[in-house]
Amino acid sequence: MEMARNSLFLLGLVVSLLIGLGSADWNILNHRKKPLSGSSLKNYCESWRINVEVNNIRGFEVVPEECIEYIGKYMTSSQYKADCQRAVEECQLYLSSCCTLKGDGKDAWIFDVDDTLISTVPYFKKHGFGGDKLNITSLEAWMKKCKAPALDHTLRLFHEIREKGFKIFLISIRRESLRDATVDNLIKEGYHGWSRLVLRDLQDENKHVQNYKAEARKRLVSEGYRIWGIIGDQWSSFDGSPSAKRTFKLPNSLYYIA
């Protein structure tokens, strides 16, 4: 009797498995292999993008293949511009009440260069929108052409900050060999009046970017500067010590610099 019940149970299990195999949703693995499309792909890629922005997704080398088109669209969209504008507006709000400047020339503000002051989007537009592994040689060749356009909202912010009496420091992971091209590009796009452009020399090449940038801030602090704010497009521009009173993140889901 007991055996018969067990056999019946087994038979039932086999039958339901067979029925399950026949229905589309039973096998979760099959289900996930189905390429995402339409709104589910859009949701997937938007949540990938948001999780990059909030620094949950770290150290990605390339944009996931299925999201290249989505990220390309976003980075060239009015939404990307609106997101940058909003970050700049929050920064302006902070600036309206944040800081009592001493007027001793030691109040400092830090900017990133790429995708903060000037945009590398035109380069990535021609190189797979973050879907190809970054080719430094070709990126640097492009940078040497000085054709990176300004991010309009940051340009206005830059001059507002300068006119308030902050000393502006640009800390970039660009190499020293790109100094002339970088200065030319910045000036051509309307930037002027910064106090120092910090670039990477040979001994910085093997450092984590976060440490390289933190060391640059450390030098500023030891020179007596008070760092009121940083605006940048990478988390590695903010992390580590000393930090700033406030940091403002601009969107960038094309590449991740650790």
Ligand SMILES: *[C@@H]1O[C@H](CO)[C@@H](O)[C@H](O)[C@H]1NC(C)=O
């Ligand atoms: C990187 O770019 C350079 C210059 O465009 C090219 O010669 C080289 O083959 C590229 N390297 C890779 C790995 O694609």
